[in-house]
Amino acid sequence: MDLTLKKQVFAACQTRLTERIADLREEMKETQLAASEETKSSAGDKYETGRAMLDMESERLSGQLNEARKLYDALMLLSPTKSHDKVQIGSLVATSRGTFYVSVGLGAVKVDDVAYYCISPQSPMGQVLAGLSAGEEAPFQGQTVQVMEVV
Incomplete structure (x- = not known):
């Protein structure tokens, strides 16, 4: 990414x-x-x-x-040209559960036939991912979500 x-x-x-x-x-x-x-x-x-x-x-x-x-x-208000080391608003995050754009709650959007989930930072997944870096993981709904990459 x-x-x-x-x-x-x-x-x-x-x-x-x-x-x-x-x-x-x-x-x-x-x-x-x-x-x-x-x-x-x-x-x-x-x-x-x-x-x-x-x-x-x-x-x-x-x-x-x-x-x-x-x-x-x-x-x-977001800057798509700004890169992040930790998950925060404006981050694009590849995880073991899909790729999320922490921005506004819109659901899935497709780019080149790949789904990216636009979530708000206040959403359950947004709250779990907040502050995590690549390689870190957190529990979510009885499973573990691993952060693979943050942009």
Whole structure:
């Protein structure tokens, strides 16, 4: 593993979040359009129910959009060009249980058909790996996780 790979994993995270934000914005526009159509074509109780459902959907999407923006902002604080000796936020870590990018909780991203797991430092695995160096190990869910490399 090297900094080039770390930059690629960072870029994959950035792309996923950018696409997620764009998708949520589009869904919000569609919901707002549906709400305006509901206003024009409905009256009475049916209107109130439909409008309430659209308002709830709009609130849900707004919350998801805010969360995606927070993740994006947190990701952008990291420097993919900085190397680490010990696992910390921003580290790419090869372990006996997979390769993890300690950044934001996004799940797996693929680079050249290989999965890299983007985890937050507050996640259970992030907490176990924190402060470890290559060659060290720690218990995790009844098994041992060995750190093979840290970038």
